[in-house]
Amino acid sequence: MTKTLGLIGAGNIGSALARLAVAAGLDVVLSNSRGPETLTDLVAELGLRARAATPAEAAEAGDLVVATILLGAYEKLPAAELAGKTVIDTMNYYPDRFGPIAELDEGGPTGLTSSALVQRHLAASKVVKAFHNIDFVRLFTLARPVGAPDRSALPISGDDAAAKAEAAALLDVLGYDAVDIGTLADSWRSQPGTPVHVDPYFTAKPAQELSQEEMYGWYLRTPGTTVGIDQVRALADSAVHATPDHA
Numbered sequence: 001m002t003k004t005l006g007l008i009g010a011g012n013i014g015s016a017l018a019r020l021a022v023a024a025g026l027d028v029v030l031s032n033s034r035g036p037e038t039l040t041d042l043v044a045e046l047g048l049r050a051r052a053a054t055p056a057e058a059a060e061a062g063d064l065v066v067a068t069i070l071l072g073a074y075e076k077l078p079a080a081e082l083a084g085k086t087v088i089d090t091m092n093y094y095p096d097r098f099g100p101i102a103e104l105d106e107g108g109p110t111g112l113t114s115s116a117l118v119q120r121h122l123a124a125s126k127v128v129k130a131f132h133n134i135d136f137v138r139l140f141t142l143a144r145p146v147g148a149p150d151r152s153a154l155p156i157s158g159d160d161a162a163a164k165a166e167a168a169a170l171l172d173v174l175g176y177d178a179v180d181i182g183t184l185a186d187s188w189r190s191q192p193g194t195p196v197h198v199d200p201y202f203t204a205k206p207a208q209e210l211s212q213e214e215m216y217g218w219y220l221r222t223p224g225t226t227v228g229i230d231q232v233r234a235l236a237d238s239a240v241h242a243t244p245d246h247a
C-alpha cells in the first residue's frame with residue numbers, strides 16, 4: 001500500500017495529485033526542475049504531510065512515484081533512483097504544442113506509444129499510464145470516496161499486473177475507480193484525440209462566446225461530469241487509430 005507518494009513535476013497535475021493524496025492521508029514528496037525552494041508555498045498549503053525535494057530524492061522517497069512533467073523532458077526522469085518502482089506516467093504527446101519526438105512519429109499511429117517510450121527509458125521500473133486523460137481541474141473536483149454514486153473511473157494501462165494493481169489501489173484511495181485497458185502498447189486507446197480523453201469528463205460548453213480571461217474562469221469553475229467504469233471501457237474500446245482509413 002502506498003504511504004508516500006513521490007511526485008516528479010509539481011505543476012497543474014502534480015499539485016492536484018498532491019492535494020488529493022494529502023487529503024487521503026498520504027505523505028507526499030514533491031519535486032520540479034527549479035529546485036525545492038520554489039515549492040515553499042505549495043508545501044505550506046499542503047501542510048505537514050508534504051515536503052519538497054529534488055527529483056532524485058522524490059523518486060527515492062516514494063513507495064510509488066508519479067512522473068508528471070512535459071513528455072519532451074522524459075529522458076531527465078531519474079532512472080537509477082526509480083529502478084524497481086512503479087512509476088505512473090501522466091504525460092501526453094502534443095507535437096504541435098511542445099515539439100515533435102521523432103521516435104513517436106516514425107512508427108505512425110500504430111507505432112510506439114509515448115508510455116512505451118517512457119518505459120524504455122525507465123527500463124528497471126514498471127510504468128503504468130494513468131491520470132493522463134482528465135484535465136487537472138476535473139481531476140481534483142471529480143474525486144469521490146469509494147461507493148459514491150457519482151464516482152468516476154479512469155483508464156490505466158501497463159505491462160506488469162502487480163504494478164497495475166498498485167496503481168489501481170492509488171486511484172482508489174485518491175477517489176477514482178480504475179479500468180484496465182491493457183498494456184502500454186494498448187495505451188494509444190486513451191491518448192489525446194481518442195474518445196476517452198478529457199472530453200467525457202468535461203461535457204459542458206460555455207453558453208455564449210467568452211473572452212480568453214472569461215474562458216479560463218469558466219474552465220476553473222465549471223463542474224465535471226461523472227464517467228463510470230462501463231463508460232470508460234466502452235469509450236476506450238471504441239477508439240480507432242487515426243490512419244487515413246479512419247481519419
Ligand SMILES: NC(=O)c1ccc[n+]([C@@H]2O[C@H](COP(=O)([O-])OP(=O)(O)OC[C@H]3O[C@@H](n4cnc5c(N)ncnc54)[C@H](OP(=O)(O)O)[C@@H]3O)[C@@H](O)[C@H]2O)c1
Binds near residue numbers: 009093134135
Ligand atoms: N494540464 C492538464 O490538465 C493535464 C491533463 C492530463 C495530463 N497532463 C500531462 O501531465 C503532464 C504535466 O502537465 P501539467 O499541466 O501539470 O504541466 P505543468 O503545469 O507545466 O507542470 C510541469 C511540471 O514539471 C516540472 N518539470 C519540468 N521538467 C522537469 C524535470 N526535468 N524534472 C523535474 N520536474 C520537471 C515543472 O517544474 P518547473 O516549473 O520547475 O520547470 C512543473 O512542476 C504533461 O505531460 C501533460 O501532458 C496534463
